[in-house]
Amino acid sequence: MKEQKNTYTSSLAEHFFRNEYGKMVVVISRYLGINQIETAEDIVQETLLKAVENWQQNGMPPNPEGWLYTTAKNITLNILKRDKNFQKILTKERNIDFKTEENLNFSDNYISDEQLRMMLSCCHPNIPENTQIALILKILCGFSIKEIANAYQTSTETINKRLVRGRKLLRDNHVGLQANVNINKQLPIILKTIYLIFNEGYSPHFKNDIIQFDLCLEAVRICEIIINNPHIFDKTESHALAALMYFNTSRFKARFNKDNEIIDLKHQERNLWDQRLIQRGIHYLNLIMNGNKETISKYFILASISMHHCLATHYSKTNWNEILMLYDILLNIENSATVKLNRAVIICEVQGIEAGIESLKPLENEINKANTYLFHATYTDFLVRKNDLESARVHFKKAIKTCKNKRDLNFLEKKFSNLVPIL
């Protein structure tokens, strides 16, 4: 065995490979052309495999990024040397002299721009939402097909099909990578997709916590890429979304007990909330407050609500009045049943149980399939607090009937165990 270098470090930065995967894929696919995105992905996978074999024997190099970029560059140039087709594409279609490597650029600024361009391409309006997400997770976040399938509770075949179709759409639309499209105009679409990824991870419905938590972290990381890019002029919305995701992520691990059951906000151990993440959220909200732009966007309001929860030392010390005011504003932006449902819970805290029930009642006609369960579960809770157990039982039954997943069902049955009729 070779002598260990003194520079040996035993571990890399967290998610180092995953992050570098995305960086290298965007640079190489920019160089080879968006048509060759799969080749780019293969090159990067091969690069990481080479790193594994070398590093596990010799220890990590002092500059792991540099090592990866050099290796990726060499593999790319070797493929080019062998493959006349690639040479043709590069010289004829893209006007690049493949013998030079000046266009294979791994500088930080270039990487950041290419990541942004790739996000834009993946979020093209012609690409369906779930395909956008699969593309982003695969290309930019370096998730494997299996990991994406796990995160979305679906089969690897489904995800693979989505990706194959997605890559084709990327090619057909020639989005972003060629023309200098207006990134700022497209930003809301990108932010929406990031928020979708985040919500998928944050949703407590599924049991695969590790991968779900990773989804949240990746959503935050992509948002940070946007925040750090100088071509985005107005960062207010990105800051607001980042703040919202940081606040919510801070509570991620307090939401489950050791048996992996859901714990609601009221009963969570608040000392388990990650203060470091809360501080990050506050940092971004401060950037918005100190900026020139007045904003009352959805992300900003949601972030502010989440912040109030994070800052309360105890459930009873929550600033309900402030939160209710924020929900009133939110209702003006998004007049949806989900917002009203959440608002009813706050009304309950501020104005009492009767007022809460009154605000909940009219929602019965507005709710859709997705939030039926939540409506009845909330109603059950209110009625139990009012000690109207008979009516509570009616809504409890409806909640159980419409509850789609096991984890929520367990939570429900445990919380209202006194309502279950004794047979």
Place this chain on the structure above:
Amino acid sequence: MKEFMLFIRSEEQPKADLSPEQLQKHVEKIGNYLRRLTEKGHMKSAQPLETEGKILASKNGTIIDGPYNETKEIISGYYHILAKDMDEAIAIAKQDPRFEEDFNWRIEVRPIKKVEGIN
């Protein structure tokens, strides 16, 4: 101390299917494992092997180099280690973090034969 060869066997190239995240865990864990063995004086050498190669076979007096992977299983690397006895060699092999992964890794533990005048 006796010498042992540990042959790492796997089907095809299992690492090719690992995600970047899993590859990172792999390199960190295996790296630490090898370093630990070196520090404790168990390690003589360790190398990965290319997945492709040739098998030479003599047939009717001529030597043929043929494709060698008639089975899907290949030896993807080896450790040459020092251990007190077979039990310790097995214990060392068992600690290989590969076994924590969701793949069919196999490690063959073979004592190096002591022959007078050779080793």
